[in-house]
Every structure is written in structure tokens, then in C-alpha cells.
């Protein structure tokens with residue numbers, strides 16, 4: 001990331017005539033004077049380049065106005081916090097619309113280009129001045145592009161992390177089927193991280209629902225290595241420490257084998273063939289009458 | 298630090314504080330066994346809700362308490378183990394095997410009342 | 418957090434204060450409360466071994482930086498009798514004091530990294546780390 005000092009360390013040659021800050025002031029004045037025209041040019045370029053296609057013309061125009069003003073302000077004050085906050089805010093609004101990183105970086109680079117062209121046009125007869133102005137403009141413009149891009153990428157990462165978190169929560173739902181009875185159907189691949197999350201979620205669930213019996217159904221678990229099998233055993237033990245009995249259902253012969261290999265006494269673990277049978281046993285433990293079984297006995 | 302022991306009908310209730318030292322635990326063990334004998338209690342509830350760490354020493358003490366109380370014809374129920382503490386305990390390998398557990402004091406009392414069919 | 422925290426271990430009271438300080442540091446470093454409980458439990462075991470076998474020692478708790486990650490380090494050092502057979506001491510259920518023999522192997526499971534050095538008659542140092550998720 002770029003620190004504040006980078007802008008101050010503009011090459012010494014540009015100091016010969018005007019201070020860079022003086023040049024920037026002149027530049028800012030130019031950009032303010034030609035705001036309407038330059039912004040229009042920029043918006044046209046954005047649609048020509050087919051960027052921000054997920055947004056309407058009006059939306060693009062409104063954002064372009066805000067970005068333009070923030071951009072000029074950042075050039076003037078050399079303070080990037082406001083721009084950074086704006087970038088984050090903008091990202092928050094447009095990421096859900098499906099706007100991609102390259103589009104955001106693209107529009108900022110386009111703006112840099114539009115402004116540079118207008119500087120060429122203005123100073124085409126004073127080549128030396130043009131060079132000095134560009135020397136002052138470029139580092140600042142690069143920093144702005146950088147700030148916006150970094151802000152966007154960070155926001156995107158945050159959104160992705162949040163989504164992953166939500167997906168994980170969804171993929172290990174702790175369901176309360178009746179009072180004091182929880183079901184934890186585990187589906188898919190379990191890695192140690194997910195196994196741990198699952199255990200913590202279940203333990204919290206036992207507490208908040210005051211569960212006395214938990215059915216862990218592992219029918220949907222593809223494979224289980226020794227680490228994860230150990231986790232399962234620990235989950236059963238920890239649940240008992242909270243006063244809940246665990247019934248494991250859907251144990252495949254392969255997983256049963258893994259458990260035996262790591263020394264789990266399957267006789268000590270409460271296992272029942274399938275989920276339905278597990279729920280029936282749970283209800284017996286809770287003292288409910290189970291119709292189907294009552295008929296059999 | 299004193300561990301309060303409360304007599305509730307045929308049961309005794311001992312409430313652990315967060316920062317019990319080994320000496321406190323040893324003292325509690327002696328106190329509980331004496332009171333079980335004195336009051337002819339049928340069961341002891343040890344409430345560990347306030348304990349934020351349960352290490353091997355505390356766990357071993359609880360097991361010993363349960364064992365000594367069983368020798369005097371009464372039962373022990375440990376209540377109030379926090380979810381995070383339970384997770385740490387099983388990682389350590391502490392499972393309190395052979396000792397009854399319940400979610401909290403209310404559950405512990407319900408369990409004992411059911412078992413002994415007494416109404417306090 | 419400034420530098421590192423040291424807790425002198427001389428009695429069973431110090432075990433409690435060492436693990437309480439460990440939890441505070443873990444919280445400051447942004448560990449989840451579940452992880453903070455694991456860390457505090459590990460400290461409790463290491464401090465207890467010092468009291469039981471070496472009588473006195475020192476627990477140091479500090480922040481550590483790894484590749485792209487932050488963590489907590491706990492070092493338990495004493496100048497006690499040392500451990501004759503470390504492999505044996507790390508086995509579940511091995512104890513010379515008639516205890517459960519779960520302390521050292523348990524700490525190894527609670528933390529991410531575990532290192533032990535011991536010299537007979539010189540002392541024992543256990544250094545453990547846990548990384549933040």
C-alpha cells in the first residue's frame with residue numbers, strides 16, 4: 001500500500017519553477033472550470049468501453065459526478081481518506097449489482113486518461129509546462145487509482161468472506177424437530193475447520209435449545225479421515241458434558257471402520273441405522289410414545 | 298475462597314466460583330463428603346457454571362468427589378459446564394466418564410427428582 | 418499489548434492468575450472466546466506441571482507473528498528436575514504422580530505448535546503457539 005509520504009517525494013526537477021502543490025492548484029482549477037464537459041466525456045468513454053453495464057445511464061452519471069468531485073478534491077487536499085471512504089461506500093453499493101474489479105479500476109483509469117488528454121490540449125503550446133504539470137499530476141492520479149482499487153478489492157473480499165461464512169452456517173444447520181431434540185444433518189466434505197465449527201455450533205445449540213437428545217446424521221458424509229472422526233467422537237463427548245445424549249445415524253461401513261481403527265468403542269457410541277430410527281430412539285429417550293413401535297411390541 | 302454448600306431437601310448443592318485454587322478444591326472435596334454423611338443426602342449437585350477453565354486437576358477432583366460420594370451411597374451430578382469449556386475438556390481428554398451431567402441446576406434437579414421421585 | 422507478560426509461578430494461586438492473564442491477552446489479540454478458553458486451559462496445565470514437579474518457574478505470554486498471521490506464544494520454563502523420557506511423558510495416561518497423565522499430550526492438542534526441551538537436573542521448557550483463524 002502507498003503511504004502519504006509518496007506524494008511529497010515528487011522528483012526534485014519539478015521544483016525548478018513552481019512548487020508541485022502550486023502546479024496541482026492550477027490543475028485543480030482547470031478541472032473545476034471544465035467539470036461539466038470533462039465529466040460528460042468520461043461518461044461517454046465509460047459506455048463506449050462497455051464498463052458498468054449492470055448500471056443504468058442515470059446511475060452511471062450520478063456516480064461519475066461523485067467520483068469526479070472526490071477525485072478533484074483528493075488532488076487538491078492530498079487527503080485520501082474521504083476518497084477511500086467513498087470508494088468503500090461505492091463498492092458496497094455496486095458489488096451486489098455484480099460490478100467486477102476490472103470495471104472499477106477501468107473507470108478510474110479512464111478518468112485519469114480523460115483528464116490527461118485535457119491537460120495536453122490546454123498546454124500543447126508550452127511543452128515544458130505540460131511536462132511539469134504531468135509530473136505533478138501522475139503520482140497523484142496513480143495514488144487515486146490505487147486507493148479506489150484497493151478499497152474495492154477489500155470490500156469485495158469482505159463480502160466474499162461474509163458469504164462463505166453464511167454458506168458454512170447453512171451447510172451445518174442445527175434443527176430443532178421438537179422440544180429438547182436437535183438434529184444435525186451433516187452433508188458433504190468435512191475438513192477439520194468445518195468440523196470444529198460444527199461442534200461449536202452444536203454445543204451452543206444444545207445450550208440455547210436446552211436439548212437433551214441430539215441426532216447427528218452422517219448419511220451425507222462422503223468420507224472421513226482420522227482427524228475428522230476424532231472430532232465426531234469429541235463432539236459426542238462434549239455434548240454429554242452438557243447433559244445431552246447423542247445418537248449417531250447413517251454410519252457407513254467405511255466410516256465405522258475408521259472409527260474402530262482410531263480405537264473408538266462403537267458399543268459406547270449410540271449408533272442407529274438411519275435417521276428415522278434415530279429420531280424414534282430419541283423420542284423414546286425423551287419419554288414420548290412412538291406409535292409404530294407401540295404397535296410392534 | 299469458600300465454596301458455598303446449600304442443603305436442599307435430600308440433596309446438597311455446591312456452587313463453584315470462577316477462580317478456585319487447588320487448595321479450595323481439596324477443601325470442597327472434604328466438606329462435601331462430610332456433609333453427605335451428616336445429612337444423609339441422596340445426591341450432590343456440583344454447579345460449575347462460573348468456571349471458565351476446567352483443567353485436568355479440577356476434572357480429577359470432580360471425579361474423586363463423585364467417587365467418594367458414591368462410596369457413601371449418594372450420587373453426584375455435575376451441572377453448568379459451558380459449551381466452550383466442554384470443547385476444551387474433550388480436547389484435553391477429560392470426559393468425566395461415569396459421572397452424571399446436566400445442562401444446569403434446573404435440569405440437574407429435574408433429573409434427580411425424577412430418579413428419586415421426591416418432591417422438594 | 419506492550420511486549421510480553423510474565424507470571425512467576427510459585428504456588429497454586431499463581432496457576433489461576435497465569436491462565437486469567439492468558440485469556441486477557443488472547444482476547445486482546447482477537448482470538449475467539451472458544452480459542453481463548455483453549456489457550457487458558459493449556460496455560461493452566463503447564464503452570465500446574467511447574468507447581469507439581471518443579472515447585473517454581475515462569476510463564477511468559479506474548480504475541481507472535483508468522484507468515485501472514487498472528488498468534489500467541491506461551492512459554493513455561495522451570496529449573497526443576499527435568500523429564501527423563503520426553504516421549505513417555507507425552508503419551509496419554511503417563512504420569513509419575515498418579516494423576517491422569519493428560520496435561521502435556523492435552524496441551525499439544527489444544528495448541529497448534531508444541532515444543533518441549535528438558536534436561537535432567539537442569540529443568541524443563543515447554544513452548545507452545547496458537548495461530549488466530
Ligand SMILES: Nc1ncnc2c1ncn2[C@@H]1O[C@H](COP(=O)(O)OP(=O)(O)OP(=O)(O)O)[C@@H](O)[C@H]1O
Nearest residue numbers: 353466470499506512513516517518519520521541
Ligand atoms: N515441568 C516438569 N518438570 C518435570 N517433570 C514434568 C514436568 N511436566 C511434566 N513432567 C512429567 O511428565 C509427566 C506427564 O505430565 P502430564 O502433565 O502429561 O501428566 P500429569 O501431570 O502426570 O497428569 P495431569 O496433568 O493429567 O494431571 C508427569 O507425570 C511428570 O513426570
Ligand SMILES: [Mg+2]
Nearest residue numbers: 462466520521
Ligand atoms: Mg500435568
